[in-house]
Amino acid sequence: MNLINTNNELLLRLIGDILDLSKIESGSIDIVDEKFDIVTLFYEIFASYENRFVNNDITIEAITDLNRCIVILDRNRIMQVVNNFISNAIKHTIKGKITISLYYENDGVKITVRDTGKGIPQEKHHLVFERFEKLDSFTQGTGLGLAICKAIIEAFRGEIGFDSVVNQGSVFWAWFPCKVQELIYKKENTPR
Numbered sequence: 001m002n003l004i005n006t007n008n009e010l011l012l013r014l015i016g017d018i019l020d021l022s023k024i025e026s027g028s029i030d031i032v033d034e035k036f037d038i039v040t041l042f043y044e045i046f047a048s049y050e051n052r053f054v055n056n057d058i059t060i061e062a063i064t065d066l067n068r069c070i071v072i073l074d075r076n077r078i079m080q081v082v083n084n085f086i087s088n089a090i091k092h093t094i095k096g097k098i099t100i101s102l103y104y105e106n107d108g109v110k111i112t113v114r115d116t117g118k119g120i121p122q123e124k125h126h127l128v129f130e131r132f133e134k135l136d137s138f139t140q141g142t143g144l145g146l147a148i149c150k151a152i153i154e155a156f157r158g159e160i161g162f163d164s165v166v167n168q169g170s171v172f173w174a175w176f177p178c179k180v181q182e183l184i185y186k187k188e189n190t191p192r
Contacts, residue, residue: 020148029155031074035181038069038078038109042102045082049090049098057095064102070182071109077152078111078176084145085113085172093117096169108158108177115171120164128162149174 023029046062053060082100089098096116103110120128129150131143153160156176164170 018144029152031077031155033072034075035070035072036075038071038073039064039066039102041075041078042082042100042111045079045086046100049086052090058090058093058098059096060098060100062100062102065186066102066104066184067186068182068184069102069104069109069180072179072181073109073176074156077156081149081152081174082111082113084149085111085174088145088172089113089115089117089170092119092170104180104183106175106177107180108175110173110175112171112173114169116169119166119168119170120162121166125162125164129160146172 042064043062046060049060086098086100093115094117097114098116099112099114101110101112101114103112129146131147150160153174153176158177159175160173162170162172
């Protein structure tokens with residue numbers, strides 16, 4: 001029963017990912033802009049993952065120089081991108097650290113997820129954002145997550161990228177242009 005349930009969940013996720021990617025690429029993506037504090041969302045996402053590493057060889061930290069940043073963006077799409085970045089970091093990091101960062105720069109917000117995982121060989125860098133590409137066939141997933149992230153960022157007219165070194169880790173980032181209604185910086189960068 002557990003195996004059937006797990007496979008059903010994977011199949012539903014695959015179908016959902018394919019439908020999501022098709023909508024985004026056809027231009028029929030619904031971007032629902034709303035006003036919210038992206039710093040609060042950032043710490044909510046961090047807290048949802050923080051409890052997963054209680055007895056593990058992985059630590060997670062959150063870094064931002066922002067105290068408050070009220071933006072008008074699609075909250076759910078931002079969560080989708082960040083969750084994809086973090087879940088990939090978890091899949092590819094056996095021990096070490098995952099750091100998520102949030103900054104305001106160039107009239108937008110930049111979210112970065114850095115890990116100390118196995119990294120991506122240089123010869124496979126061009127495949128990272130391609131559909132159905134899994135750089136490690138033993139890792140769970142469909143190979144659609146990063147393609148969906150790229151399509152979302154392009155729908156926002158933002159930017160997405162990564163750097164990676166084998167056996168040292170990877171850093172994935174996304175920059176969302178946005179309207180900011182309130183911006184308050186911290187006095188210093190402090191990890192949480």
